[in-house]
Amino acid sequence: MEMDKRLQLINISKTFPGGVQANKDVSLDVKRGEIHCLLGENGAGKSTLMSILYGEYHPDSGEIWLNGEKISIPTPKIAIEHGVGMVHQHFMLVPTLSVAENIIMGMKPLASFLWDMKEIEKDIARFAVERGMKINPSALISSLSVGEQQRVEIIKALYRGVDLLILDEPTAVLTPQETHDLFETLHKLAEQDFSIILITHKMNEVMEVADRVSVLRDGRVIGTLPIANVTPAILARMMVGRDVSFNLEKSERAYGEPVLRVQALNLIGDKNRQILKDIALEVCSGEIVGIAGVDGNGQNQLALCITGLMKPTSGHILFDRKEMAGKSPLEFLKTGVGHIPEDRHAMGLVMEDSVADNFMLQRYNDKFFKKLGFLNMTAIMEYAKKLVKFFDVRTNSVKTAAGNLSGGNQQKIIVGREIDRNPKLLVAVQPTRGLDIGATEYIHKQLLQQREKGAALLLISTELEEILALSDRILVMFGGRIVGETSAGRANVDKIGLLMAGMQAEKE
Amino acid sequence: MPAKKRNSSFFTFINLFPQILQQTLILPALALVLALLISAVLLMITGYDPLTSYSSMWEGVFGSVRVFTEVLLKSTPLILVGTGIAVAFRCGVWNIGGEGQFYAGAVLATWVGVHLSGLPPVLTIAAVFAAGVLGGGFWAVIPGWLKVKLKVNEVVSTIMLNYIMIGLTSFLVTGPMQEAKKLFPQTDEIVQAARLPNILPPTRLNIGFLVAVVTAIIIAIILFRTPLGYAIRTVGQNPETARYAGMKVNQSIIIAMLLSGGAAGLAGAIEVSGLTWRMFATISPGYGFDGIAVALLASNNPLGTILSGFLFGALRASSELMQMNAKIPSVLFKVIQGLTIAFVIAFSLLSRKTADEREAEKSEALTASEI
Numbered sequence: 001m002e003m004d005k006r007l008q009l010i011n012i013s014k015t016f017p018g019g020v021q022a023n024k025d026v027s028l029d030v031k032r033g034e035i036h037c038l039l040g041e042n043g044a045g046k047s048t049l050m051s052i053l054y055g056e057y058h059p060d061s062g063e064i065w066l067n068g069e070k071i072s073i074p075t076p077k078i079a080i081e082h083g084v085g086m087v088h089q090h091f092m093l094v095p096t097l098s099v100a101e102n103i104i105m106g107m108k109p110l111a112s113f114l115w116d117m118k119e120i121e122k123d124i125a126r127f128a129v130e131r132g133m134k135i136n137p138s139a140l141i142s143s144l145s146v147g148e149q150q151r152v153e154i155i156k157a158l159y160r161g162v163d164l165l166i167l168d169e170p171t172a173v174l175t176p177q178e179t180h181d182l183f184e185t186l187h188k189l190a191e192q193d194f195s196i197i198l199i200t201h202k203m204n205e206v207m208e209v210a211d212r213v214s215v216l217r218d219g220r221v222i223g224t225l226p227i228a229n230v231t232p233a234i235l236a237r238m239m240v241g242r243d244v245s246f247n248l249e250k251s252e253r254a255y256g257e258p259v260l261r262v263q264a265l266n267l268i269g270d271k272n273r274q275i276l277k278d279i280a281l282e283v284c285s286g287e288i289v290g291i292a293g294v295d296g297n298g299q300n301q302l303a304l305c306i307t308g309l310m311k312p313t314s315g316h317i318l319f320d321r322k323e324m325a326g327k328s329p330l331e332f333l334k335t336g337v338g339h340i341p342e343d344r345h346a347m348g349l350v351m352e353d354s355v356a357d358n359f360m361l362q363r364y365n366d367k368f369f370k371k372l373g374f375l376n377m378t379a380i381m382e383y384a385k386k387l388v389k390f391f392d393v394r395t396n397s398v399k400t401a402a403g404n405l406s407g408g409n410q411q412k413i414i415v416g417r418e419i420d421r422n423p424k425l426l427v428a429v430q431p432t433r434g435l436d437i438g439a440t441e442y443i444h445k446q447l448l449q450q451r452e453k454g455a456a457l458l459l460i461s462t463e464l465e466e467i468l469a470l471s472d473r474i475l476v477m478f479g480g481r482i483v484g485e486t487s488a489g490r491a492n493v494d495k496i497g498l499l500m501a502g503m504q505a506e507k508e
Numbered sequence: 509m510p511a512k513k514r515n516s517s518f519f520t521f522i523n524l525f526p527q528i529l530q531q532t533l534i535l536p537a538l539a540l541v542l543a544l545l546i547s548a549v550l551l552m553i554t555g556y557d558p559l560t561s562y563s564s565m566w567e568g569v570f571g572s573v574r575v576f577t578e579v580l581l582k583s584t585p586l587i588l589v590g591t592g593i594a595v596a597f598r599c600g601v602w603n604i605g606g607e608g609q610f611y612a613g614a615v616l617a618t619w620v621g622v623h624l625s626g627l628p629p630v631l632t633i634a635a636v637f638a639a640g641v642l643g644g645g646f647w648a649v650i651p652g653w654l655k656v657k658l659k660v661n662e663v664v665s666t667i668m669l670n671y672i673m674i675g676l677t678s679f680l681v682t683g684p685m686q687e688a689k690k691l692f693p694q695t696d697e698i699v700q701a702a703r704l705p706n707i708l709p710p711t712r713l714n715i716g717f718l719v720a721v722v723t724a725i726i727i728a729i730i731l732f733r734t735p736l737g738y739a740i741r742t743v744g745q746n747p748e749t750a751r752y753a754g755m756k757v758n759q760s761i762i763i764a765m766l767l768s769g770g771a772a773g774l775a776g777a778i779e780v781s782g783l784t785w786r787m788f789a790t791i792s793p794g795y796g797f798d799g800i801a802v803a804l805l806a807s808n809n810p811l812g813t814i815l816s817g818f819l820f821g822a823l824r825a826s827s828e829l830m831q832m833n834a835k836i837p838s839v840l841f842k843v844i845q846g847l848t849i850a851f852v853i854a855f856s857l858l859s860r861k862t863a864d865e866r867e868a869e870k871s872e873a874l875t876a877s878e879i
């Protein structure tokens with residue numbers, strides 16, 4: 001065994017009880033002081049592989065070597081004893097306790113049987129600074145931003161003596177600036193000989209931070225390469241198994257009339273919390289307006305207000321100059337509003353129902369689907385077959401329950417259904433969340449086609465890349481307000497990032 | 509592992525049949541057979557002879573035209589209440605109030621039947637039925653309304669309304685509605701024109717059974733073949749998506765409860781106009797509660813309640829005979845009933861799971877071929 005190898009995985013295989021083979025003969029190694037990215041699409045098996053290393057799952061076969069020694073890792077506790085720590089996508093912190101309390105939770109007191117919190121807080125602060133991180137140990141977790149909470153998770157792992165740190169999709173919840181800070185921290189840690197495994201499905205992150213990258217597809221390692229030897233195109237091909245076009249064809253286009261006009265929209269929620277404040281925006285036909293922002297800044301509620309699913313406390317929603325605020329969802333549907341909802345499981349599909357039923361969802365009362373007042377099953381089936389073909393939904397039959405389809409195909413049902421209703425305004429919320437590159441590409445093309453056809457599109461997404469790629473204009477939401485507007489284009493990324501983090505952009 | 513394998517291939521076989529056949533025939537029948545087998549073991553352990561027991565049970569169902577018609581009479585309210593409960597359950601409303609709704613329908617139907625005179629039988633019977641539907645429907649709309657307006661849990665409110673209605677009935681038959689002679693706690697008999705025509709004298713079989721079967725079919729059609737039924741089912745499966753689809757969620761819940769209670773109330777009306785001809789405090793031996801079991805056994809498919817209602821009606825009727833002939837406590841039918849339901853729920857979960865796995869596999873294969 002070479003001694004500079006911190007970790008070696010040899011032929012790890014794992015099949016879940018349901019029969020899904022998540023890892024197939026996976027071998028890879030991580031060097032000391034290396035940032036090693038694990039890249040792959042959703043479902044490629046990244047999390048499973050790392051959960052095996054962290055002792056949460058047990059491999060069916062294969063070997064784990066740490067520092068040149070073959071070991072088995074039955075529990076996370078043993079993993080930590082061997083210096084392996086993991087920061088999950090969902091944090092495991094107690095919001096009502098302080099940073100320091102969270103960090104030492106479950107550890108044994110060092111000297112006496114009582115904790116001396118003052119001492120510990122000092123120790124933690126010093127410990128963090130030495131590793132290039134700033135944190136206030138006495139702050140309550142609930143008062144911290146998501147980025148800071150993540151930092152606490154990292155310190156918590158390191159404080160337990162971890163020197164091989166696994167991060168599972170850490171940037172999914174961060175603003176661009178927070179991402180940047182995180183990567184800086186990781187570089188510093190690597191310089192101090194810590195090994196980092198970073199799970200991601202974003203190629204630009206790999207290009208920015210990795211020393212080496214291993215690409216996973218369908219549970220297998222497609223290859224491990226030093227970053228100098230790869231380009232985004234190479235990575236994409238390894239991830240997907242075919243060439244991927246990055247540049248969406250987007251025509252220049254003069255906008256038409258405003259279709260949607262929102263004025264002075266306010267929404268006050270429970271406990272008098274102001275969820276939306278003085279929102280004003282306009283979307284014209286043939287235009288895509290993107291709303292960027294970190295999750296939870298009011299975007300979802302805005303979408304619900306604009307589609308009639310939530311009643312704003314005050315303000316105007318004008319649709320083709322007609323006041324719609326306070327009207328029912330049905331009236332919004334009838335005036336030509338299409339809606340790709342944020343969470344296709346909670347809203348948008350009936351998972352137990354057939355593909356065919358889901359395609360006619362809002363049109364169950366259309367005369368097109370009725371005969372003498374009864375549902376016309378033949379018409380419903382024919383319609384579904386047509387759309388399945390047209391929108392390339394991969395399903396065994398139109399009678400299959402929607403819940404049995406893959407996420408990408410479920411989303412194609414929603415997108416296809418909304419588009420086929422020829423909406424004048426299409427509100428798309430996180431339209432590609434959790435989808436693989438192929439399905440994402442497909443849905444982006446469909447959205448652009450709607451723009452060509454003259455629909456007005458409001459795109460709400462926490463994926464900045466998606467907003468940048470599709471939008472004609474970009475609004476940024478923070479704390480329930482629209483805090484800024486920029487024209488489309490990569491040049492404005494920094495400005496958008498600052499706005500997303502709640503800092504007012506400098507006056508131009 | 510091998511046991512699991514056999515299971516799934518067994519259910520793969522079951523899944524070759526259309527879902528409607530599975531829900532209405534195959535699964536209930538299978539569950540009943542299994543429940544009877546296990547009960548046979550229980551009988552043996554407790555020292556009874558299962559063969560004699562079951563043969564007297566058989567006698568109690570198919571032994572003569574007369575006992576068979578008695579079974580059909582017992583099935584009639586079970587089919588109707590079960591159908592109603594199935595609609596409510598499909599809409600995601602846990603209507604436990606079948607008993608109260610049955611009583612409400614019976615009371616109103618009796619009142620109309622006692623006081624309505626001078627009309628031809630067809631109209632009188634129609635009026636009695638309508639009164640039953642209205643009474644039961646009204647008693648079910650109350651918890652529906654409480655649920656949508658005040659977010660009152662319907663399980664609690666329907667159970668409360670059961671007690672209220674049963675109490676109210678006792679009061680009525682000893683007070684305002686008591687018979688003219690004031691001897692017994694019961695009402696006067698309904699008029700001749702309000703009594704259901706017998707279809708097989710000298711047995712007691714009347715058109716009530718046919719009405720129940722037709723009602724179950726009509727409600728199945730409403731539920732599975734009309735926009736209204738689609739809305740009701742969608743609300744039951746995913747209320748958020750129903751709202752998103754522009755459906756009126758609250759209205760669907762109220763209508764589902766109206767149908768649900770209406771069916772139970774009709775059962776009450778048929779019991780009075782077909783069998784008892786008058787109302788008394790213990791007119792239902794628990795049809796409202798057995799209706800829940802009937803609906804569950806039929807996977808909440810109104811068509812399926814025709815068979816499951818018959819099965820439970822048969823169990824109920826024959827267990828009485830079994831007690832007389834084989835000296836077996838008639839509560840055995842409760843044991844069989846409970847086991848049957850447990851099995852049918854397990855079976856439908858397993859067969860659903862097997863079907864899902866197969867579908868998911870096939871769809872996954874298609875997705876994989878994309879690349």
Ligand SMILES: Nc1ncnc2c1ncn2[C@@H]1O[C@H](COP(=O)(O)OP(=O)(O)O)[C@@H](O)[C@H]1O
Nearest residue numbers: 016018020022041042043044045046047048049
């Ligand atoms: N606990 C589990 N039980 C069954 N299947 C699972 C489980 N966890 C993950 N899977 C399946 O294993 C595959 C890999 O999942 P995962 O490792 O989470 O992928 P990634 O992290 O790359 O997105 C997927 O098909 C997923 O559905």
Ligand SMILES: [Mg+2]
Nearest residue numbers: 046047048168
């Ligand atoms: Mg993952």
